[in-house]
Amino acid sequence: MNNIIVVGSGAGGATVARELAIQGMDVTLIEKGSSVPSEKAFQCYDNLDVGVELLKTTCLGGTTLVTAGNAVRTCQQEFQKLGIDLSGEFEEVEAELKVGPLPDTHFGEGTMKIMEASASLGLTMEKMPKFINPAECVPCGKCAFGCPRNAKWSSLEYLAEAEKHGAHIVDNSPVTRIMTPAGQVKGVEILNSENGVKKEYIADTVILCSGAIETPRLLRSAGLTAGERLFVDTFVTVGGVLPGINFYKEVSMNGLYKKEKRFILSPHYSSLLTSPNQVTEKDILGIMVKIPDESSGRVDASGVFKQSTSQDVGLMAEGCTAAGAILTEAGASPDTLVSTPARGAHPGGTAAVGEVVDKNLETEIENLFVADASVFPRAPGAPPVLTILALAKRLAKHVVSLNQ
Structure with a gap:
């Protein structure tokens, strides 16, 4: 059985880890930030001044802890034109999260x-x-x-399910590079935030879900071109x-x-x-x-x-x-x-489908995938969480099919 590493614990990472763990696959999820209660998530904002102020958080669960809970389908037609039909996955996610207007x-x-x-x-x-x-x-x-009553879905729910099905979650551990000797995925190198010690995690498959800022940096560590079209x-x-x-x-x-x-x-x-x-x-x-x-x-x-x-x-x-x-x-x-x-608030596009990844969200390096807003072909101009969840579900099905 393949050993799979998922980098990032937001909407994409938590979803793909959950789906793969439920299928009995060997999953390790690695998160740069630490675990915090939902109501303390505001303490984890680490915004960037990039010409406009870019809002983002670094913690277990990522930005899902500080979203407004909006669930709209975005870029569905654009992905369809690129050979990515998300209609089934959208229906799955909407049913699981009980999406609908409030009373x-x-x-x-x-x-x-x-x-x-x-x-x-x-x-x-x-x-x-x-x-x-x-x-x-x-x-x-x-x-x-960060919701003080946990009334809003966040990826912490999917992470808990992933752990229940055997996934191993490592926090406080920024991934510094993807190891690709001879052009083959070997795993990732991490830096433990608490003790400064580097460690290697060996894997046959790596799935990047660390967001449109960190994902292209990691792709470049593997020798790939990424980071344009933000x-x-x-x-x-x-x-x-x-x-x-x-x-x-x-x-x-x-x-x-x-x-x-x-x-x-x-x-x-x-x-x-x-x-x-x-x-x-x-x-x-x-x-x-x-x-x-x-x-x-x-x-x-x-x-x-x-x-x-x-x-x-x-x-x-x-x-x-x-x-x-x-x-x-x-x-x-x-x-x-x-x-x-x-x-x-929604950085993306830096590893777009058709440019950096194919319609299976795979890079030119076999078994190196991306499942976050980096792969969006254009700005949605609306909350992207639901679409990221659908993309991650679709990718998980593809990865499972490769290992059957």
Whole structure:
């Protein structure tokens, strides 16, 4: 039986480890970060300034601990054109995570005002599909900090199942390189964060799920070219003053308006909006504007770089104009409208299908695979978690078939 190493414990890594362990395969998952309770995940943010601020976390479970629990299918048609049919895997994931909109009891006053105002302007928002258990969720506005009630699915659930089926999980251990003597996968080298000791893990198959920043670095350690075409799903939050709305306590991003391939709008609170308005958090109403930015960035030996292009700026301006109109219609004072700086939350594209990996997510080095947002052909401009889960499920089936 093949010994399989999975690098990274976020959406892709946890899923592929779980699926392979359930099939009785010998799996070791290696994670750079440490294990933390979900409610402490905000302590693990290690954001990067790459031209825009790039939000990311390093801990067991990765960014899934600080998502808003959004479950939308992204890039399904693009993957289909590349020979990757994810329809079955999407259905599997949606059933397992019980994906669906939250009940009306979980929609706060601010979100309802935004959705009603959007509809009156002809920009009708749908309820955001979520992987949140409404029976456990008490709206508190802390989704992006780590759920204090574990009401939101995170990859910690899949990691627990993987362990139950025999997977070995190693945390606090950054992978420094992939070992490929004579062009064959041999395993990985890790550096123990606690004692600084290097160690080799031997494996026949390595699956990289360490995200669009670390994955290309590891691919280059194996002699492969990767790191171009970085996107980050650039976003801002536009907000204004509506006294006493208490929007900051609501479930984040509970509504969704999509202008296909241009931008999405979603109710969203950011503490960055309070300072320019010199008001407290209870008086802010906000909308996130997220665009599918151009793949104009890169990850290379000298660092991470991503600048907004003229097209990105145009899309963001269009989205912000719509957000401002909705907020004004919802009752926010128009002379208080401000925007946060541009940030990015979904890096990807640095090991794209058709360029760095094939339709089975395999590199030109046999048995070296990638299952994270690195393989996306373009920016989704919307939360990618569901698609990463589907890709990882599909890859696990392929790996199992190779070992039968």
